[in-house]
Amino acid sequence: MTKNVPIQEIVDIGTKAGFSALAVCFYDYARSVSFDHQGDRFFHAASTYKAAILLALYDAAAQGAVRLQDFLHVRNRFISVADGSVFRTNARRDGEPAVYRSVGRCLRLSELARGMIVRSSNLATNLLLDHLGVERVQEFLRKNEIGGIRILRGVEDDKAFEQGLNNEVTAEGLVQLYRLLCSEHFLDETMREEMRQILFAQEFNRMIPAQLPGSAEVAHKTGEISTVCHDAGLIFTPNAPPYALAILTEATETIKTRKKAVAAISRLIFKFLRPEEAAAA
Amino acid sequence: MKTLADLPIVTAAGLRPDARALLRPGELTACADGRRHRLPHSFLEVPSWAAARSTPLSPHFNLSELMLVDCREHDELLHGWPHYVPCSVFVFASYLEAFRRKVGASVYIAANGGYRSPAHQRAGVPGPHCWGCAVDIYRVGNTFLDAPEAIRKFAAIASELRSEWNVKSEHTDDHLHLDLGYLQWSPAGFDDA
Numbered sequence: 001m002t003k004n005v006p007i008q009e010i011v012d013i014g015t016k017a018g019f020s021a022l023a024v025c026f027y028d029y030a031r032s033v034s035f036d037h038q039g040d041r042f043f044h045a046a047s048t049y050k051a052a053i054l055l056a057l058y059d060a061a062a063q064g065a066v067r068l069q070d071f072l073h074v075r076n077r078f079i080s081v082a083d084g085s086v087f088r089t090n091a092r093r094d095g096e097p098a099v100y101r102s103v104g105r106c107l108r109l110s111e112l113a114r115g116m117i118v119r120s121s122n123l124a125t126n127l128l129l130d131h132l133g134v135e136r137v138q139e140f141l142r143k144n145e146i147g148g149i150r151i152l153r154g155v156e157d158d159k160a161f162e163q164g165l166n167n168e169v170t171a172e173g174l175v176q177l178y179r180l181l182c183s184e185h186f187l188d189e190t191m192r193e194e195m196r197q198i199l200f201a202q203e204f205n206r207m208i209p210a211q212l213p214g215s216a217e218v219a220h221k222t223g224e225i226s227t228v229c230h231d232a233g234l235i236f237t238p239n240a241p242p243y244a245l246a247i248l249t250e251a252t253e254t255i256k257t258r259k260k261a262v263a264a265i266s267r268l269i270f271k272f273l274r275p276e277e278a279a280a281a
Numbered sequence: 282m283k284t285l286a287d288l289p290i291v292t293a294a295g296l297r298p299d300a301r302a303l304l305r306p307g308e309l310t311a312c313a314d315g316r317r318h319r320l321p322h323s324f325l326e327v328p329s330w331a332a333a334r335s336t337p338l339s340p341h342f343n344l345s346e347l348m349l350v351d352c353r354e355h356d357e358l359l360h361g362w363p364h365y366v367p368c369s370v371f372v373f374a375s376y377l378e379a380f381r382r383k384v385g386a387s388v389y390i391a392a393n394g395g396y397r398s399p400a401h402q403r404a405g406v407p408g409p410h411c412w413g414c415a416v417d418i419y420r421v422g423n424t425f426l427d428a429p430e431a432i433r434k435f436a437a438i439a440s441e442l443r444s445e446w447n448v449k450s451e452h453t454d455d456h457l458h459l460d461l462g463y464l465q466w467s468p469a470g471f472d473d474a
Contacts, residue, residue, distance in 0.1 A: 070352035070359070073392035076427070077455045086454060088427075104419035106351050106392045131352075 005035050006272055010265050014249065017261035021250040024265065025171035027179055028273050029241035036172055040148065043248045045167035046223030047120045048230050051199065052149050052177055053128055054113055055186075056140040058195055060132055061109075062187050068113070071106035074099060078126050081134075081152060082159035089122045089156045095204070096121035117221055118201045126154035144180060148173015174232035174246035181219070181234060182242065199233060207231035208245060210263035212270050213281030227251055229258040235270065237277050245269060285468055286336050286344075289326040290368060292473060296324070299357045300365055303400040310399070313408035318463040320399060321367035321412055322473060328363045338374035341381050341388070347374065347395035347413065354393075355400035366396050367413035369466040376443060376461060377416065383442050384435065386422030391456055394419070408460075409447070415460035417453075427455045 014022035023038035060066045076088045091100045096119035099107065107115075107124075109131070115124040129137065129151075137151050148170035153160050160166070180186040181196055199219030208231040209218040220233020232246035247262050255261075271278040284290060293306040307322040325344070327333050333345035348366050352359065381388045393403055394417030397410045409415035418435070419426055426432050435457050436450035449458040467473055 066352065071392070073351040073353075075391070075455065103425070104389055104391045106349070109352070 004272070006268055007037055009268055010037065013261050013264050013268070017249075017251075017257055018255050019249045019251050019258070019261070021248075022265075023171040023248040024246070024269070025175045026243055026245045026269060026273070027175050028243040029182065030243070030273070034175070036175075039172040039175075040170050041248075042148075042150070042168040042170055043230065043250055044225060044228045045149070045151075045169040046225045046228050046230055047122075047125075047155070048169050048174060048221055048223035048232055048246075048248075049149060049151055049167045050116050050120065050125050050223075051174075051221040051232070052141060052146075052151060053125060053132070053137060054117055054195055054198065055177065055180060056132055056137040057109065057113055057128060058187060058191050059140050060136060062191060065136075066109060066131070068108070068110040070109055072109055072112060072127055072131055074102040074105060074107055074123070074127060076100070076103055076123055078130065078154055078157070080157050080159045081165055082157065082163045085159060087157060087159070089126060091123075093156070094122050095119035096124060099123045099127075114198055114201070117198050118203055120204060120222070122155040126156075129154045144176075144186070146173050146176045149177060169230075169246075169248070171232070171246040171248050174230075174248075175244045178219075178232060178234050178244040178246075182244075196234070202233075206259045207262040208233055208235065208247065208266040210259070211267035213237075213277060215277065215281070216270065226254050229255075229262060231262055231266070237274055239277060240274060243273055285325060285368060285371065286338075288328075288332065288336060288344075290468065290471055291324050291326050291365070292322055295326070296365060297361065297363075299361065303355050303358055304365060304398055310407055312463065313406045314462075318407075318412075319465065320407065321369065321465060323368045323465075323467045323471065324365035325368055325370070326363045327366060333364070338371055339378035342374045342377055344370065346390050347416070349390070349392045349395060350397055350401060351392050353402035355398060358398050358400060367466075368468060369464045370396060370413040371468075372464060372466050373414045373416075373461055376445065377459075380439055380442060380446075380459070383438055384421050386424075387420075388418055389420035391417045391419040393417070394456065409462055409464075410460075412463050412465070414462060414464045415458065417456040417458050419456045426457050429454070432457050 025036040025039040027034040096115040112124040115121040150168045196219045204222045217236045223230040230248045234242045236242045336344040396413040436448045447460045
């Protein structure tokens with residue numbers, strides 16, 4: 001079945017958009033089939049890796065290492081993995097001002113998790129990663145055999161960026177991650193559903209969900225920096241099991257139309273995997 | 282039973298056993314100043330956050346502000362009630378009130394920036410925070426203390442105000458630390474035994 005994936009059309013969209021690299025991977029629960037194009041190529045993760053922190057947080061909660069309702073001191077002060085110097089996240093670059101308004105005070109771990117995903121808060125991300133520890137997140141990825149996500153540091157660690165110390169993901173790695181949210185072997189259904197609900201509440205919806213029918217619900221996390229533009233998540237439709245999808249792109253410069261291109265690729269894959277629902281829309 | 286601001290005062294024998302093991306009342310311990318001091322031995326017994334919020338220590342500071350900790354506090358002390366706070370917070374608050382009067386603006390104490398127990402993850406080698414005699418101030422009025430100039434400005438005001446203040450401004454970059462050292466205090470009429 002996967003030999004019929006419209007890969008040439010997908011590649012053409014990427015080429016027309018000006019991407020220098022494009023990776024696509026999906027796993028469809030309706031037919032138990034997977035597909036990838038450049039699925040093992042590593043990209044700068046941008047904010048896509050925040051989904052891994054979400055899952056690692058819930059994993060830690062299931063182990064009793066943290067309580068999601070506990071409070072954490074909101075402190076905008078982090079240590080660079082490059083040289084141990086202090087850095088702060090920039091409120092103007094953060095999608096979630098509420099976390100900055102709480103500096104000095106406390107927010108619940110669950111509130112920070114929501115801010116990290118729904119509005120991609122960099123401050124919330126760094127607080128959670130600091131609290132969990134990079135090693136715990138890496139261990140979570142290791143034990144779930146997700147080799148396609150490498151996490152080294154928090155967000156806005158510019159000195160680390162200059163030294164090439166970056167978080168990286170592959171399309172396969174992200175699809176594996178999202179598949180955990182559908183796996184009976186990962187935590188319990190209540191926790192999986194809580195995480196999916198947070199991801200459903202995503203407010204940055206101009207890529208994977210943008211050109212899908214209104215009946216499709218997407219639990220996802222985007223990621224963008226100047227040269228990369230990604231989206232990955234789970235797509236649910238009323239009449240079929242979900243599919244997991246990751247679309248990763250890279251370019252030598254910021255491309256204005258890159259989100260539209262990712263949305264078009266998402267629509268092509270939807271039409272391929274759910275032709276009846278696409279036709280009915 | 283002796284009370285202070287309607288809260289019972291307890292010593293080692295009056296603490297919950299799990300809390301006693303973590304607070305180590307009266308224990309002589311090596312401290313952050315390189316010397317040895319005895320950990321606090323008399324505590325206010327705080328039954329709830331509502332009680333902490335409604336207990337004034339001075340005109341502008343209530344008890345909850347000086348005992349706000351996050352999940353880095355030991356689980357049993359964070360989730361178990363009552364909570365215990367050294368009686369010295371009353372004395373400390375009067376110094377803090379004088380500082381507030383001098384600056385003429387609200388003084389905001391950071392989470393984990395007031396009393397923290399010796400079992401708190403940030404306690405490390407115990408320092409004045411474990412005696413309820415220290416604060417980390419992250420904001421004065423509308424000024425966030427996240428720049429050297431702002432920290433130095435309010436550090437100078439504290440230093441000039443009272444010589445008892447131990448002011449640390451050189452090694453912080455997002456707060457001003459003020460402490461009174463290792464103060465033990467039991468109210469008059471209270472039996473330390």
